[in-house]
Amino acid sequence: MLYQSTRNDSILLTGTQAILEGLAEDGGLFVPRGGSLPALDYRSLIHLSSLEIAAHILHALLPEFSEEEALSLAHAAYDGKFAAEDLTPVVKVGGDYILELFHGPTSAFKDVALCMLPQLIRASLKKNGVTDKILILTATSGDTGKAALEGFKDVEGTGIIVYYPDGGVSAVQKAQMATQEGRNVSVIAVRGNFDDCQSGVKKIFAEAEASHLTDGRGVRLSSANSINIGRLIPQIIYYYKAYGKVVEGGGIRLGDKLDFSVPTGNFGDIFAGYLAKEMGLPVGRLICASNKNNVLTDFFRTGVYNRNRPFYKTISPSMDILISSNLERLLYFITRDAAAVKTMMASLASEGTYTLSEATMNDIRASFSADFATDEEAMQSIGELWQTEHYLMDPHTAAAYTAAKRYHEVGSDRPIVVLSTASIYKFPSAVVTAIGGAISGAIGGTPSENEFETMRRLHEMSGVPIPKGLAGLETRRVLHDTVIEKSEMLQSVIDRM
Numbered sequence: 001m002l003y004q005s006t007r008n009d010s011i012l013l014t015g016t017q018a019i020l021e022g023l024a025e026d027g028g029l030f031v032p033r034g035g036s037l038p039a040l041d042y043r044s045l046i047h048l049s050s051l052e053i054a055a056h057i058l059h060a061l062l063p064e065f066s067e068e069e070a071l072s073l074a075h076a077a078y079d080g081k082f083a084a085e086d087l088t089p090v091v092k093v094g095g096d097y098i099l100e101l102f103h104g105p106t107s108a109f110k111d112v113a114l115c116m117l118p119q120l121i122r123a124s125l126k127k128n129g130v131t132d133k134i135l136i137l138t139a140t141s142g143d144t145g146k147a148a149l150e151g152f153k154d155v156e157g158t159g160i161i162v163y164y165p166d167g168g169v170s171a172v173q174k175a176q177m178a179t180q181e182g183r184n185v186s187v188i189a190v191r192g193n194f195d196d197c198q199s200g201v202k203k204i205f206a207e208a209e210a211s212h213l214t215d216g217r218g219v220r221l222s223s224a225n226s227i228n229i230g231r232l233i234p235q236i237i238y239y240y241k242a243y244g245k246v247v248e249g250g251g252i253r254l255g256d257k258l259d260f261s262v263p264t265g266n267f268g269d270i271f272a273g274y275l276a277k278e279m280g281l282p283v284g285r286l287i288c289a290s291n292k293n294n295v296l297t298d299f300f301r302t303g304v305y306n307r308n309r310p311f312y313k314t315i316s317p318s319m320d321i322l323i324s325s326n327l328e329r330l331l332y333f334i335t336r337d338a339a340a341v342k343t344m345m346a347s348l349a350s351e352g353t354y355t356l357s358e359a360t361m362n363d364i365r366a367s368f369s370a371d372f373a374t375d376e377e378a379m380q381s382i383g384e385l386w387q388t389e390h391y392l393m394d395p396h397t398a399a400a401y402t403a404a405k406r407y408h409e410v411g412s413d414r415p416i417v418v419l420s421t422a423s424i425y426k427f428p429s430a431v432v433t434a435i436g437g438a439i440s441g442a443i444g445g446t447p448s449e450n451e452f453e454t455m456r457r458l459h460e461m462s463g464v465p466i467p468k469g470l471a472g473l474e475t476r477r478v479l480h481d482t483v484i485e486k487s488e489m490l491q492s493v494i495d496r497m
């Protein structure tokens, strides 16, 4: 099985090579050649443990790894890291189901992929006889950096440097990163904003290429961002697992279609659901849920992708995105036309927009629908669900829950699985405000200036345990306090090679 660029049929690599490359040399993303996926017998998978499901999926999509190797990768990735039975529990809430993806080390769904990616990189180095070390460079606005640090810490053959904007992340996010342990990790604050960090990292990659920076040093630079197929593949696991759980719980019969509502930013999580569907899992509708940055909602409704629009800061910051990178993969799968994808991406780069034909959009709409929730709507959903079901969700999950609720209103009474992507304790202020608003006067409702204090208040209000990685953060020892100028970023890499 080979992988190709979404923009060029003749750029071909094996799966492990694609993992080591990250992005194709022409800027495209790797997808299975011709969009053809291995068929999996879902009936034999859905009742297995998450680790066993993971092994089957890894082996199917990366056949260079035997099933046995794939299972040991899954153990290395997940053993002892998730504070929940079988990694990603499914909870029945009202007539629907919530798939809790946030029980990993950093309390966000990115852990599912970022625990696995380093293991895949380590094993891919070995498969390809590469003796170089991989040095991961990541710019973060808060969450990805911590999840990547936890995933890569002390993984043989790898190192990681995370750059975050000084003063530009929350107190909790800063504390999570500044207290990071591990022999191969660096955390650096940059004087500037997130865009400065991100463009700084891009410049380093360009400079390294142009001036052969890594030559003779036994190091390769790479990134952990969500376009790597090694991050995408592990996200398929929980769609199978959720399907099995809903069947076991009597929500649907085996073989019935199941709908999923997914809080979406870069389109990675929901695209994994599409891959599961293409591999034979009876997935009905994939509901793409956004916040006020609703570029995707407009796209699915009109066929015009247009990033030329205001950017809003919302209570669901991980979905504050105007360019959804992984959508490029869907465009390839739907059109199977790399030249067309290349043209669209060129148009996106130069004009900020591209348009799909009505026929193509109808193919897309056969699997996807889209909706968005404003901050007010998301908060209202949080309050409502707390009042009616005594279940609390974070603002990202609330966008997907709101979209699911509206999808029911237009006529579907099948159960929907809502993907829950973060612990309430990652966004405690919004959640405290939402419950306060819902039950005015009954309990608290105003977040404190101090986020740690707000976390404690939320715990008192809800009784939900604070995850291990977040409790006691305030008093943990700071191990990283380096602050640099943008202009010093390149040197910071050279120093750590």
Ligand SMILES: *Cc1c(COP(=O)(O)O)cnc(C)c1O
Pocket (backbone or CB within 6 Å): 108, 109, 110, 143, 226, 263, 264, 265, 266, 267, 268, 269, 270, 318, 319, 396, 421, 422
């Ligand atoms: C990253 C993230 C998302 C969006 O996932 P994509 O794969 O980028 O679409 C949603 N919620 C949370 C909490 C996230 O961290």
